[in-house]
Amino acid sequence: MADHRDNWVPVSRNNPCPDRKVVWCGRVSDGALRTNDGGQFLHRLNDDPFTRNPPLPVYKIPSTQAKSPTQDWPALAERFANRAEEHRHRLSRQLGVSATALAALGVGWNIERFCWTFPERDASGQIIGIATRRRDGSKIRMKGGRTGLTYAADWDAGDGPILLVEGGSDTAALLTIGLSTVGRPSNCGGVDHLVGLLSGVDRNREIIVIGERDEKPDGKWPGRDGAVRTAKRLAEELERPIAWALPPDNAKDARGWLNAMPDLLADRLADLFLSGLETTVINPPIVIHPPKANGAVVDVGDWRDQMLQVRLRSLGCPGVYIDASTTGAGKSHVDHAVILRAMGREEAA
Structure with missing residues (x-):
């Protein structure tokens, strides 16, 4: 009996399938009439899925979704802060800081995300973003905002030093004992x-960057090194001395120090914190500012002629003369001309 495969013709790229025939295909399963034991699929050529349903061209449909509007951060922070007194008291107990300090910072409660909110501000006081703190202590910033500072409206009240700590909880800790603090x-x-x-702080008022004792096993110390770099940059930008220090009594940070202290009056705690700081002062680099022009503009050639005449009149007149001309005004050129003229006069005599 003849094998049923005797009527099948092998095909290849150079010997394609004849029209209106059936084929066994080892690749395409869609639309197959059946499958054989060898894992091949039976197709009728004119029913081939590639000829019967040719693929449609794919076009990228432009998105019509509008971009989300810019968040109104002050309004959002106010909404979180409203009716959040109970949550602030709960956080104050958890952190060991006063609820009054948290309220001064505008701390609120996000009921949708079950987290506390800390508004962050720019230099003008405008809220530009919100940092959050979950009940397990983890922290994250809300998307879309910008990173800013944490401080109360009266951050510069009083005449004591201004302390620049790291984070909202440390800011609240020092506010609790009445110190001028920015986070x-x-x-x-x-x-x-x-x-x-x-920039507007009295130059006689001390500014201290407070670092953290968070030294790592590999020797890295981000809290200390960050405080030093911050102090250096502020000294350069503000052109004034800036100090840095670590929290007193080997505490990790300002809040850790406060939590370890006995129940004393706020003024006494403030004195203990400040007296325990071992500060290192970073002086700004010397910057020479050129004098501002206070007269009419004079052509450099005319200026050199004026200098020459003044120098000639000074000959034979003992005294101290100061020439405050800027670099490039021609002082050396004039000096040379005066010397030549003086030598000429001596030869003539």
Whole structure:
């Protein structure tokens, strides 16, 4: 009996399938009449899925979804802060800070995400973003906002030093004991905002960047190194001395120090914190500002002629003469001309 495969013709790229025939295909399963034991699929050529249903061209449909509008951060922060007194008291007990300090910072409660909210501000006081703190202590910033500083409206009240701590909870800790405090968003962050905020501070008032004792096993110390870098940048930008220090009594941070202290009056705690700081002062680099022009503009050639005449009149007149001309005005050129003329006079004599 003849094998049923005797009527099948092998095909290839050079010997394609004849028209209106059936084929066994080892690749395409869609539309197959049946499958054999070898895993091949039976197709009728004119029923081939590639000829019967040719693929349609794919076009990228432009998105019609409008971009989300810019968030009104002040309004959002106010909504979170409203009716959040109970949640602030709960956080104050958890952190060991006063609820009054948290209220001064505008701390609120996001009922949708079950987290506390800390508004972050720019140098003008405008709220530009919101940081959040979950009940397990983890922190994250709300999307769409910008990183800013954490501070109360009266951050510069009083005449004591201004302390720049790291984070909202440390800010609340020092506010609890009545110290002038501004919270940085991270160990090195917020310097541009700080420059604007601190530019009007009396130059006799001390500014201290407070770091953290968070040394790592590999020797890295982000809290300390960030405080040093921040102090250096502020000293350069503000052109004034800036100090840095670590929390007293080997505490990890300002809140850790406060939590370890006995129940004393706020004034006494403030004195203990400040007296325990071992500050290192970073002086700004020397910057020479050129004098501002205070007269009419004079052509450099005319200016050199004037200098020459003044120098000639000074000959034989003992005294101290100061020439405050800027670099490039021609002082050396005039000196040379005066010397030549003086030598000529001596030869003539």
